[in-house]
Amino acid sequence: MWESFGFEFINFYFIPGLVLGCIYALGAIGITLTFGILRFANFSHGEIMMTSSYLTWEFIMIFTSLGILAHPLIGAIPASICAILLALFVDRFFYKPFRNAPTIMIVIASFGMMLIIRSMVQVIWGPNQLTFVKGIAKPNEYIRDLTASFDFMLLIPNKHFSILIGTVLIMLLFNYLLSSTKIGKGMRAVSDNPDLAKVSGIDVENIIKATWIVGGFCAAAAGVFLAMDTQFIESTMGFRMLLPMFAAAILGGIGRPFGAVAGGLIIGLAEELSAYPWFGDGPVISPGYKSGVAFSIMVLMLIIKPSGLFKGKVF
Amino acid sequence: MDIILGYFLYGMSLLTVGGIYALLALGLNVQWGFAGLFNAGIAGFAAIGAYTYAILTTAESKFHYGGLELPLLVGDVMAMVLAGFIAGVIGLICIRLRADYLAIATIGIAEIIKLVLKNESDITNGPRGINKIPRTWEHFSEERFYSSFPLNVINSSDSWQIFFESIARWWWQPFFAGTIILIVLLTYFLLEKLRTSPWGRMMTAIRENEMAAAAAGKDVTRRRIEAFILGALIMGLAGAFLGQHLRLIEPTQTFDPSKMTFLVWVMLIAGGSGNNKGAILGAFLIWFVWSSSELVTNGMIEILASIFDSVDISILKNRAGFIRMLFIGLLLQIILQRYPKGILPEKRPAVSGKI
Numbered sequence: 151m152w153e154s155f156g157f158e159f160i161n162f163y164f165i166p167g168l169v170l171g172c173i174y175a176l177g178a179i180g181i182t183l184t185f186g187i188l189r190f191a192n193f194s195h196g197e198i199m200m201t202s203s204y205l206t207w208e209f210i211m212i213f214t215s216l217g218i219l220a221h222p223l224i225g226a227i228p229a230s231i232c233a234i235l236l237a238l239f240v241d242r243f244f245y246k247p248f249r250n251a252p253t254i255m256i257v258i259a260s261f262g263m264m265l266i267i268r269s270m271v272q273v274i275w276g277p278n279q280l281t282f283v284k285g286i287a288k289p290n291e292y293i294r295d296l297t298a299s300f301d302f303m304l305l306i307p308n309k310h311f312s313i314l315i316g317t318v319l320i321m322l323l324f325n326y327l328l329s330s331t332k333i334g335k336g337m338r339a340v341s342d343n344p345d346l347a348k349v350s351g352i353d354v355e356n357i358i359k360a361t362w363i364v365g366g367f368c369a370a371a372a373g374v375f376l377a378m379d380t381q382f383i384e385s386t387m388g389f390r391m392l393l394p395m396f397a398a399a400i401l402g403g404i405g406r407p408f409g410a411v412a413g414g415l416i417i418g419l420a421e422e423l424s425a426y427p428w429f430g431d432g433p434v435i436s437p438g439y440k441s442g443v444a445f446s447i448m449v450l451m452l453i454i455k456p457s458g459l460f461k462g463k464v465f
Numbered sequence: 466m467d468i469i470l471g472y473f474l475y476g477m478s479l480l481t482v483g484g485i486y487a488l489l490a491l492g493l494n495v496q497w498g499f500a501g502l503f504n505a506g507i508a509g510f511a512a513i514g515a516y517t518y519a520i521l522t523t524a525e526s527k528f529h530y531g532g533l534e535l536p537l538l539v540g541d542v543m544a545m546v547l548a549g550f551i552a553g554v555i556g557l558i559c560i561r562l563r564a565d566y567l568a569i570a571t572i573g574i575a576e577i578i579k580l581v582l583k584n585e586s587d588i589t590n591g592p593r594g595i596n597k598i599p600r601t602w603e604h605f606s607e608e609r610f611y612s613s614f615p616l617n618v619i620n621s622s623d624s625w626q627i628f629f630e631s632i633a634r635w636w637w638q639p640f641f642a643g644t645i646i647l648i649v650l651l652t653y654f655l656l657e658k659l660r661t662s663p664w665g666r667m668m669t670a671i672r673e674n675e676m677a678a679a680a681a682g683k684d685v686t687r688r689r690i691e692a693f694i695l696g697a698l699i700m701g702l703a704g705a706f707l708g709q710h711l712r713l714i715e716p717t718q719t720f721d722p723s724k725m726t727f728l729v730w731v732m733l734i735a736g737g738s739g740n741n742k743g744a745i746l747g748a749f750l751i752w753f754v755w756s757s758s759e760l761v762t763n764g765m766i767e768i769l770a771s772i773f774d775s776v777d778i779s780i781l782k783n784r785a786g787f788i789r790m791l792f793i794g795l796l797l798q799i800i801l802q803r804y805p806k807g808i809l810p811e812k813r814p815a816v817s818g819k820i
Contacts, residue, residue: 191565193505193572247802254503254564258730259801261505261568265727266794272787276780389723393576396569438584445573452566453558 171418172317176372178398178410180365186405194263199373200388205229230370237366397448403462484645487748492699498739500692509575514544514704529590548701556690582716594715602637737807
């Protein structure tokens with residue numbers, strides 16, 4: 151059973167799907183938070199992701215030139231701070247003027263920011279792909295030998311291992327923030343009813359700042375994890391992630407961060423598993439159409455249940 | 466003399482592409498300006514138009530399905546029909562939800578269209594694209610056209626061949642530009658008629674206050690879908706003409722979703738959304754700024770290179786396009802914040818007749 155079916159399925163389809171799902175989930179948290187709290191679809195979110203992976207690359211280069219051997223996750227720390235600052239800067243100068251305008255104005259502004267941020271990255275780092283991590287990712291030997299002794303051989307490269315662990319840690323942190331801190335409770339209150347939150351004495355502007363900090367941090371983590379997974383970075387990677395992240399946010403229900411996580415995992419798994427030969431020999435859906443899977447799920451959800459799996463908001 | 470001719474032809478091509486963008490902006494104006502529908506997939510609809518036209522009208526090719534060698538007019542009409550059909554399907558799904566969802570869905574549909582064009586290479590020749598797309602007017606000088614109806618009625622193909630060899634090679638350029646300008650004007654007049662008609666007033670009412678319009682007995686969803694389809698029809702036509710202008714289309718670079726969609730949005734918002742004149746003005750203005758900024762940035766790079774010997778020109782040249790994109794993006798943000806109504810703000814039709 152394991153030899154004929156499970157080995158290939160788990161190692162080459164399920165685990166990559168899970169890893170991709172984690173990346174989508176982290177990205178979708180930011181999208182669903184801004185959608186829930188600021189009430190607009192943030193098109194520039196993918197670009198924050200992309201920028202943070204470029205920044206990480208830059209910091210790794212700086213560390214290396216200083217003679218420090220840097221793992222991407224170490225470069226990611228200053229990069230995520232920069233990404234948060236970028237998100238706050240964009241909000242202050244490009245979204246804040248529209249707080250009281252029809253929300254569609256912010257959507258247009260964020261659509262413009264998408265292009266501005268991408269062009270900026272292209273001006274600074276050039277339009278070509280950059281290698282993020284060199285070499286072939288070998289499966290973790292310890293896990294391989296351990297699981298092989300139980301006739302259950304798992305091939306997990308280190309990069310996947312750190313992405314999975316990293317995502318779980320961020321989720322735990324995020325859960326603590328939302329359920330146990332004042333800021334998190336404020337975020338949930340504003341998301342439920344901004345007017346009521348305001349009259350109960352919550353500083354909405356502060357909550358909005360906190361939203362960008364959390365969203366920016368998750369986006370940075372997602373960007374770095376994606377770069378670690380694919381091992382290269384390019385300026386269109388943010389745009390490519392945008393649609394699956396929106397699909398995840400809608401699938402989980404707008405304004406439901408843990409719904410977005412579930413949505414992200416489902417979308418990621420669905421994309422990878424769509425290439426599995428379920429019937430016959432060939433993949434069910436040709437790999438060229440992989441990125442269409444997320445869109446189809448999103449459209450289906452919009453038709454059947456626009457509020458998503460976990461009763462999100464519908465505007 | 467050659468210099469004057471060069472400027473003349475440059476002007477013609479500015480008019481041609483400006484006109485195509487004006488059509489796209491007019492289409493977006495119907496969707497966004499009239500009905501308040503956010504379409505972020507303009508490039509996708511233009512791509513449908515261009516590919517439909519290309520497959521229907523090109524000469525037979527061994528690389529892909531077709532070309533069907535149908536008359537050019539059939540290609541133009543079918544380009545509109547197909548773009549409108551796809552818009553109708555999306556409209557049915559997303560239009561009852563708020564504008565953001567439509568924005569996401571249209572971005573998605575543009576991506577799906579790109580995927581289909583890239584992967585179905587039996588039909589579209591994949592990433593290599595379709596070339597030798599017949600251009601209105603210029604196509605007469607191709608043998609396939611002058612040896613068939615209607616030109617073969619007037620004269621024999623041999624004498625047509627001699628005739629086309631005797632005249633200047635650019636003879637079709639003014640005609641092609643003129644045709645596009647004519648179509649822009651025609652669309653403009655039709656849309657103006659529509660805007661002041663009961664349908665147009667109803668659209669404004671729905672955009673401004675959906676609940677009140679629905680309470681007054683207007684079928685909001687249906688009217689919105691109509692506006693969405695109408696806009697997509699115009700975009701499909703613009704796509705067909707873009708295909709003719711370029712003669713070679715491929716899925717990724719030609720219909721770069723971010724660049725093309727974005728430029729059209731800047732054009733409409735700069736010109737004044739809701740105002741058809743503004744859409745046309747914005748299109749020509751921004752296209753002029755966009756294409757002349759290429760000359761300016763290239764000139765700047767030359768100057769920089771002559772001052773600093775150490776500057777590597779190739780890198781700068783490589784990245785000049787992105788600097789232009791950056792400035793156009795900033796321009797949009799400034800207009801959006803300072804002059805949200807655009808150069809020509811929307812004018813409501815005057816109340817006429819008995820009240």
